[in-house]
Structures are given as C-alpha cells and as structure tokens.
Amino acid sequence: MYFEDFLKPELIWTNSDASTHLEVFELIAAKAHKELFVEDNFLEKIKEREETFPTGLELEGYAVAIPHTDPECVKEQFIAVLTSKEGIPFKRMDDASKEVKANIIFMLGLNEPHSQLEVLQQLMGVLQNKETVEKLLSFDNESDILEYLKGVTK
Amino acid sequence: MEKKKVLVACGAGIATSTVVTNRVERILKENGINAEIEQIKISEAKGKQKGADLLVSTTILPTTYDIPVVIAVSYISGINQEGTDKKIIDALK
Numbered sequence: 444m445y446f447e448d449f450l451k452p453e454l455i456w457t458n459s460d461a462s463t464h465l466e467v468f469e470l471i472a473a474k475a476h477k478e479l480f481v482e483d484n485f486l487e488k489i490k491e492r493e494e495t496f497p498t499g500l501e502l503e504g505y506a507v508a509i510p511h512t513d514p515e516c517v518k519e520q521f522i523a524v525l526t527s528k529e530g531i532p533f534k535r536m537d538d539a540s541k542e543v544k545a546n547i548i549f550m551l552g553l554n555e556p557h558s559q560l561e562v563l564q565q566l567m568g569v570l571q572n573k574e575t576v577e578k579l580l581s582f583d584n585e586s587d588i589l590e591y592l593k594g595v596t597k
Numbered sequence: 598m599e600k601k602k603v604l605v606a607c608g609a610g611i612a613t614s615t616v617v618t619n620r621v622e623r624i625l626k627e628n629g630i631n632a633e634i635e636q637i638k639i640s641e642a643k644g645k646q647k648g649a650d651l652l653v654s655t656t657i658l659p660t661t662y663d664i665p666v667v668i669a670v671s672y673i674s675g676i677n678q679e680g681t682d683k684k685i686i687d688a689l690k
Binding site: 492495496497498500501502503509511512513514536537538539551553554556559560563564567570571 | 607608609610611612613615616619636639655656657659668670672673674675676
C-alpha cells in the first residue's frame with residue numbers, strides 16, 4: 444500500500460479551532476467511526492494511550508503529534524491529518540512533563556505491524572521537512588492538503 | 598561473535614517502532630553486529646527483557662529495566678540520528 448491509500452478526504456481538517464488534544468481526538472474518532480474505519484472503543488483507547496505514551500514531537504520551528512493506538516481498534520487503515528496555526532498542546536513523546544504545541548497532527552490508524560514501513564517512512568519524511576510542514580500549514584482547504592501530500596510522498 | 602537480542606518498543610508496538618526497527622537493523626548490519634530484533638509494545642518490555650541485551654524505545658519508560666535502554670525519538674524527529682546510532686552500537690559492543 445502507498446501513502447496516498449491511507450489518506451481519506453473525509454479525515455482531513457485545515458485550520459482547526461480545536462484547543463485541546465481531546466477535542467481533536469473526539470473530532471477524528473467520531474468521523475472515523477461514522478465511516479466504519481474503527482471499532483467502538485477507538486476513542487477511549489486512543490485517549491488512554493496518549494495519556495500513558497504521549498506523541499508530541501518538537502522539531503525546529505514547529506511541532507507535530509502522531510497519536511495512534513492498538514491495531515485491534517482499527518478496521519480499515521488510515522492516516523488522518525489536522526492542521527492548527529495556533530498549535531494544540533500535546534505532551535512530549537520523550538518527556539511527558541513537557542508540552543509542545545502541535546501544528547500538525549497525523550493520527551495513525553494502523554493494523555498491520557511490519558507491513559507498512561514504507562508508508563511510515565514517507566510520513567517521517569513529511570514531518571521532518573520544515574518546508575513541507577510550512578506548506579501544509581498554509582492550506583485553507585482539505586483537498587489542497589490531500590493533493591499536496593500525494594505529490595510529496597510519490 | 599555471540600548473537601545479541603534487541604527489543605524495539607513504542608506505545609502500541611506498531612507505528613514508530615516499525616521505523617526504528619528498520620533503522621536499527623540497518624546500523625547493526627553495517628557495524629557487523631549479529632543480532633535478533635523483536636518489535637514490541639513498551640508494556641511488554643519488562644517481561645521480555647530476560648535474555649535481551651538492549652531496549653530501544655521511542656516512548657517514555659513506564660518503569661525501570663535491568664538492561665540498557667536507548668531512547669530513539671531522534672529517528673522520528675530526524676534530529677541527531679547519528680548520536681542515537683552511536684549509543685546503540687556502543688551498548689552492544
């Protein structure tokens with residue numbers, strides 16, 4: 444599977460006005476559940492896992508978060524994308540006592556350990572590239588994000 | 598040379614640990630270290646550390662371990678990956 448197979452037009456949000464990571468989780472989980480991508484317990488599990496093993500990542504000049512959860516909760520694989528100019532507070536992956544303000548959240552709905560390496564590497568490439576992240580933050584509509592991400596992960 | 602065992606863990610044992618496992622496999626090979634790598638959830642590390650030589654984790658550690666631990670968030674952030682490579686190699690030499 445390729446990166447673009449994981450992107451879903453209905454699971455992309457630009458300029459979100461969410462102010463907490465819980466709001467983000469509720470928004471994405473509700474949509475993913477409606478589309479039948481996840482099991483009923485997905486929201487609960489993703490909240491629980493972020494609490495125990497946070498996923499905020501501080502990079503140079505911006506921050507991202509990659510919340511994800513147990514494969515058992517995912518019926519159809521996806522990568523949801525949400526951008527926020529203000530940044531949404533997440534605890535840091537390597538130090539839960541510190542917070543970052545994530546400008547881009549990639550929520551990973553994965554259920555095949557080991558088989559999606561290429562897709563994950565492409566995602567890491569995206570989030571490690573400042574120009575790409577800035578470009579993603581500049582978009583005001585979801586289809587621009589979708590097209591751009593398809594282009595940079597080819 | 599004896600065969601080493603390396604545990605690679607993240608919160609769910611599925612996302613960031615996949616990326617880290619790939620990199621660890623590569624650098625061990627490049628450095629001629631014969632090792633078996635097992636990808637796990639961090640919650641499994643306590644029970645699996647017996648017989649293992651190193652734990653590589655992308656996430657905070659919920660407890661302490663009897664084996665050396667290297668935090669490998671750099672493989673996700675892209676910042677100072679070489680420093681982490683060195684820590685892993687040094688821990689297994």
